[in-house]
Amino acid sequence: METLYQLVELFPYAILGSILAGVICSFLGIFIVSQRVVFLGAVLTQVAIAGVAFSFLHIIHIETFIANILGVSIQENNFLQNFEPIFYSLLFAILTVIVFSQTHHQKYLTQDGILGIIFVVAIAVRIMFIQKSPIADIAEVESILKGDILFISQKEFIILALILIFTLSVFTIFRKQLQFVTFDAESASAHGINSKVWLLIFYIIVGTGISLTTRFVGDVFAFAYLIIPSSIGILISKKVKNVFLISVLVGAIVPPISIYFAFKFDFSSGPTAVVTAFLLFLIVFIIKKLRG
């Protein structure tokens, strides 16, 4: 109990932020998994990190540009401080999903092939950006790039909450269109729904959610929570509504529990959250298999 009190006292936003990040990833993950574009999740996490690495080069000072437009000082504005990493990770991710959404009907390469190319290029340019970064310690840069659940601040918690509200709002308001195009884009087009536009909107939301979440909780956590909770939901549920309910519950409950274990047994929080979710998946899978 004492460990729990210490944890809540020391890292309140880490606990709350992990719940929000888990919910965002597990919710988006249902669409990623059901669209059979799981690799897109892995690619977006790497692209987002490459975006953050790019921001360290300080080639274009977006923060200064926005501060000038708004007439505010960067030093006095909490939001504008560290705005560049968020901006570039989002920009890189959105550019990636725009390119990806246009690849559905081309016949030269498979979508997996295209994602594979983006994946390795993202990792390669990240390394190159880091090498040219003014920050000397590469290990330090890598740790900044990859985020950590335990260091989620109040500001990051608020951003995660905004991403969650935005994602849920868009998927609630445009549920019909997004459900139809992700189920059967060809028929949706034939029935008058502009599948190209709606798929683009879908991928932009996914790109936004994944890139920002990766920035705060790390690529391993983000990718794992895109796949594992939704896979558990799909394994257990017989109704679509229940897939969402179970996935989101797993995404919300497992991260804070795993932070507790990580804290108690002195493990890194991200990997512990992944392993805990995997163990739950394994139990569910075995029970499902035994029940036939």
Next chain:
Amino acid sequence: MNKEIIKFTDASIGYGKTVVASGINISIAENDFVGIVGPNGAGKTTLLKSLLGNIKLINGNLSKDQIRFGYVPQRDTVQPLLPYTVFDVVMMGRYSLSGSLKKISSEDKRIVEESLAYIGMSDLKDKNYNSLSGGQRQRTLIARALAVEPTVLILDEPTNGMDTPSHYSLLDLITKLHNEKKLTIFLVSHLLTDVANIVKKIILIDKNYFQFGEVEEILSETNLRNTYSSDFHISLVDGEYVITPIHLKKN
């Protein structure tokens, strides 16, 4: 003479600047029943997409009356991982007709129930779509197209990979839809005998070849040779066409 609702004039279809088929002249009237046949890659799907307005014509003109399309894709292209019920799938047909903020109405539900009843799937409405047989899935997709309350129904290879009873049962259903609901139907199929026996008009399409007209007028061994670059034998048995590839006949 029924009212003309669709007209292609000197049309070339394709993707970007790549022409898949050209010289297309088609005039479709209300309650027409049209079969589209041709070899793989001939442009059947491209023609459908042009008709639906999903791709632009490269050349020529397409005029359409105020028509609403119901589309039945090849069922292999619809393989959801999520456990959608038959009712959920058919309800999607209503999504294109109502605004984003509008809730699913009792009218929507009634139309979905009616569509399911018409194709004989009411008992299976709560079943998982993935657990259905091929024939049941195809019927579900037809019900979804009917839920759109279409004037034109387009079916893309609806009997592909089906066992014989399901195959003929589905062809009966399509004929019934044409006769009872007075729908204009486009049926894409590679099964020549099927198409020739149930449709009224036929489109023969290949890269550099296009024919359209009444079945009796278009269906000839010469036209089939020009379309498929293979020889066929056409015979009439008990008033029904039997179309056999010549090499099969020799065997």
